Amino acid sequence: MTRNTDTGDDSGDAVTDGGVAEEGQRSGFSPVAALNERFGSDFVESSQFWLPPFLLVGLFVYGAIIWNLLISLTDFTGFGTPDYSDLDFQMYSRALADSGFVDAAINTFILLVGFTLVTLALGLGLAILIDRNIRFENTFRTIYLLPMSLSFVVTAQFWAWMFNFNNGVINIVITSLGLGRVDWIGNPDIVLWAVMFALMWQFAGYAMVVFLAGLRAIPNEHYEAAKVDGASTVRMYWRVIIPQLKGSTISASVVLMVFALKAFDFLYSLVGGYRPPNGADILATKMVREAYANLNWAYASAVAITLFVMTLGIVGPYLYYQYNRGNL
Amino acid sequence: MGTLELDGVTKVFPDGDGEVVAVDDVDIEMRDGEFLVVVGPSGCGKSTTLRMVAGLETISSGEIRLAGQRVNDVKPQHRDIAMVFQSYALYPHMTVEGNMAFGLEESTELSDEEIETRVADAAETMGIAELLDRKPADLSGGQRQRVALGRAIVRDPEVFLMDEPLSNLDAKLRSEMRTELQRLQDELDVTTMYVTHDQTEAMTMGDRIAILNAGELQQVATPLECYHEPANRFVAGFIGDPSMNFFPVERDDETLVADVFDYPLSAPTLDDVGAVTDLTLGVRPEDIALAGDSSGEHTFSTVVEVVEPMGDENTVYLRFADAPEGETFIATVGGLQQVSAGDEITVEIPEETIHLFDGVSGEAVHNREIDE
Numbered sequence: 001m002t003r004n005t006d007t008g009d010d011s012g013d014a015v016t017d018g019g020v021a022e023e024g025q026r027s028g029f030s031p032v033a034a035l036n037e038r039f040g041s042d043f044v045e046s047s048q049f050w051l052p053p054f055l056l057v058g059l060f061v062y063g064a065i066i067w068n069l070l071i072s073l074t075d076f077t078g079f080g081t082p083d084y085s086d087l088d089f090q091m092y093s094r095a096l097a098d099s100g101f102v103d104a105a106i107n108t109f110i111l112l113v114g115f116t117l118v119t120l121a122l123g124l125g126l127a128i129l130i131d132r133n134i135r136f137e138n139t140f141r142t143i144y145l146l147p148m149s150l151s152f153v154v155t156a157q158f159w160a161w162m163f164n165f166n167n168g169v170i171n172i173v174i175t176s177l178g179l180g181r182v183d184w185i186g187n188p189d190i191v192l193w194a195v196m197f198a199l200m201w202q203f204a205g206y207a208m209v210v211f212l213a214g215l216r217a218i219p220n221e222h223y224e225a226a227k228v229d230g231a232s233t234v235r236m237y238w239r240v241i242i243p244q245l246k247g248s249t250i251s252a253s254v255v256l257m258v259f260a261l262k263a264f265d266f267l268y269s270l271v272g273g274y275r276p277p278n279g280a281d282i283l284a285t286k287m288v289r290e291a292y293a294n295l296n297w298a299y300a301s302a303v304a305i306t307l308f309v310m311t312l313g314i315v316g317p318y319l320y321y322q323y324n325r326g327n328l
Numbered sequence: 329m330g331t332l333e334l335d336g337v338t339k340v341f342p343d344g345d346g347e348v349v350a351v352d353d354v355d356i357e358m359r360d361g362e363f364l365v366v367v368g369p370s371g372c373g374k375s376t377t378l379r380m381v382a383g384l385e386t387i388s389s390g391e392i393r394l395a396g397q398r399v400n401d402v403k404p405q406h407r408d409i410a411m412v413f414q415s416y417a418l419y420p421h422m423t424v425e426g427n428m429a430f431g432l433e434e435s436t437e438l439s440d441e442e443i444e445t446r447v448a449d450a451a452e453t454m455g456i457a458e459l460l461d462r463k464p465a466d467l468s469g470g471q472r473q474r475v476a477l478g479r480a481i482v483r484d485p486e487v488f489l490m491d492e493p494l495s496n497l498d499a500k501l502r503s504e505m506r507t508e509l510q511r512l513q514d515e516l517d518v519t520t521m522y523v524t525h526d527q528t529e530a531m532t533m534g535d536r537i538a539i540l541n542a543g544e545l546q547q548v549a550t551p552l553e554c555y556h557e558p559a560n561r562f563v564a565g566f567i568g569d570p571s572m573n574f575f576p577v578e579r580d581d582e583t584l585v586a587d588v589f590d591y592p593l594s595a596p597t598l599d600d601v602g603a604v605t606d607l608t609l610g611v612r613p614e615d616i617a618l619a620g621d622s623s624g625e626h627t628f629s630t631v632v633e634v635v636e637p638m639g640d641e642n643t644v645y646l647r648f649a650d651a652p653e654g655e656t657f658i659a660t661v662g663g664l665q666q667v668s669a670g671d672e673i674t675v676e677i678p679e680e681t682i683h684l685f686d687g688v689s690g691e692a693v694h695n696r697e698i699d700e
């Protein structure tokens with residue numbers, strides 16, 4: 001129930017916890033009047049507009065999540081129907097004992113943090129450079145943003161070609177410089193970083209646009225005042241400009257982190273299957289593999305719930321921050 | 329020490345294929361501790377001039393010397409100046425104290441305690457000591473204005489630059505701050521260059537006024553000199569509210585001939601005029617007096633078109649009896665004088681109060697007499 005309200009805030013309208021209160025208020029002698037008093041004068045009258053989408057989203061999104069949680073508590077595998085009579089946390093303890101799961105969780109975390117930080121830094125750098133009244137500003141902006149418009153599948157495909165051990169352009173460049181070939185995809189110690197690099201290439205443009213919007217909102221006088229106050233360019237950015245980008249940083253990081261959790265499409269396309277290269281398995285690929293390759297439905301559901309909790313861990317504080325600032 | 333010299337300073341902006349001269353060959357010398365107000369209509373180049381002094385705009389040609397040192401190529405952070413911006417430009421993520429300390433932290437090697445003391449002192453001077461922990465967003469316009477000034481004075485610079493610092497305040501606060509700024513500048517005795525488009529600020533605050541128009545310096549003089557002895561027609565019209573009345577006239581021997589009136593001149597005035605025949609006659613509204621009868625040489629019968637009572641005085645829009653409707657000039661008369669629209673009254677334009685300008689160049693050829 002708590003989760004239901006939490007995630008309900010996501011949609012950001014007055015509907016969110018209406019369902020909860022409906023139960024509690026039913027004891028009143030006049031339910032319509034009581035509801036209207038509690039939620040505003042037209043709560044019942046306007047229900048024909050918000051109630052259908054509310055019920056649909058509630059059933060197919062939040063209902064499905066709860067169902068998923070239930071399945072994760074069963075031992076459901078193979079064909080047939082799940083048995084709901086015997087619910088326990090066995091799948092979760094199995095996950096903790098499964099080194100594949102732990103590795104995937106660690107990889108997910110590294111990808112989440114590493115990818116987000118590097119992409120933010122790169123996006124900020126690009127935004128600052130582009131904001132300095134350069135020539136062909138719009139052209140550069142479009143070029144940097146372009147990768148964002150590509151589908152994960154396309155990006156994965158051509159980074160797979162570029163990372164190719166024998167014919168990939170990266171190894172060709174490296175060997176022409178007299179260095180040895182690197183097995184970008186095959187080496188489990190490197191592959192995660194190679195994936196991170198490709199994702200960063202795709203998303204740095206997005207971070208740049210968010211930061212650019214933030215930079216444009218800062219009046220010119222702040223730069224000038226800082227200069228007159230004696231700050232060097234680096235100090236000016238560090239102390240006056242970048243701190244004012246707090247809002248942009250938070251929104252960009254939330255989006256980037258959520259994308260990092262969903263990097264499934266990228267890894268799936270990289271190898272064309274559920275089994276990513278060794279060393280690059282993340283919870284999302286693990287979940288799909290357990291479900292559709294191994295038919296371990298309950299176990300996959302447990303992985304899914306873990307992933308869901310991680311997402312909440314990211315989005316929750318952001319929503320709380322926005323709520324505190326009065327934006328929700 | 330804080331002298332500031334502008335020597336033939338010119339700023340040219342590229343504009344498409346051509347160029348726009350924003351500031352044209354401006355010479356100003358400010359002595360240490362002087363309060364100079366740079367005034368002019370929008371787009372006259374006054375802000376550009378200030379920004380060149382600050383180092384925020386490059387100088388196309390000419391030289392700026394600060395305390396005797398040429399600073400053309402010195403970056404703003406290395407010129408010893410503090411600037412107050414029209415929008416205040418307070419850093420929103422820092423407290424008032426952080427805002428005030430920032431300049432000292434960046435431009436000096438002072439210890440944290442020393443900075444704290446100086447910030448506290450400056451805050452005391454500005455009467456914002458109790459606001460030090462607040463963020464700019466929590467302050468009123470007047471308080472922000474004080475913080476912006478405090479941020480400048482805490483630096484103790486050679487020169488203050490102020491870019492229309494009072495224009496975002498309401499009228500009452502503005503006149504309060506005007507007095508306070510003067511007191512402050514007097515107390516600190518720091519050379520100050522103050523840009524404004526408001527001629528009241530120019531008249532009341534400055535030791536001297538520099539009047540710019542279309543990038544060209546028109547006159548640098550004390551406020552009263554600018555008022556009573558304008559160098560040209562532009563200055564005469566810009567300083568003073570309501571502004572001076574101008575009548576195009578032709579000199580015919582000893583008389584100035586306009587469309588609807590003749591104005592005889594005396595010998596001393598004629599000497600000033602010399603050989604110029606195409607002239608503009610200027611007279612300030614307060615110098616036009618109501619005359620009892622039309623016997624004098626310089627009396628004219630007029631019709632009152634509009635009266636704007638201001639309480640202490642009436643602003644009266646007059647029309648010469650022979651002039652077409654709408655062609656008015658302004659006179660101010662005492663608030664208790666009974667004048668109403670449609671009245672026919674006789675006014676006198678005393679010869680000692682008139683200004684004469686060259687009709688072509690606008691240069692003053694004769695200014696009013698001043699009783700010493």
